[in-house]
Amino acid sequence: MRIEKNAIAGTLESSDVQVTIEPSTNGIELTIQSSVMNQYGRQIKKVVLDTLTKLEVEDAAVIVIDKGALECTLKARVECAVFRSLDASHKNVSWEVL
Structure with a gap:
């Protein structure tokens, strides 16, 4: 999948x-800022990279600002940002594959 435009998903809430x-x-290109970087930094990186790989994203600049989100929330935000960058919310997305 090729990222076509800038997109944001999620908030800066706790x-x-x-x-x-x-x-x-x-x-x-992955940049991570997290309030729990010392404890979960490696896992955050792994989840982001695994999700991008599953979506077949090969080229992208990704900035993650984590405020203690659960892993499932992180994965959902990455997926949402990717789909928004493709305007996929208006297209047929294969949700069962995800």
Whole structure:
């Protein structure tokens, strides 16, 4: 999947995460800011990269600002940002695959 435009999903509220995705040509460029980076930084990175891989995103600049979100919330925010960048919310998305 090719990221076509900038998109944001999530908020900066406690227990949420904000994911920003932008087009890039340099592979996946991941920036993570988290209030629990010392405890869960590796897992946050893994979830983001695994989700992007599952969606077949190869080139994107991704900024994650985590405020203690659960893993399922993080995954959903990444998916939402990707789909918003493609205007996929107006198209037929194969939700059962996700």
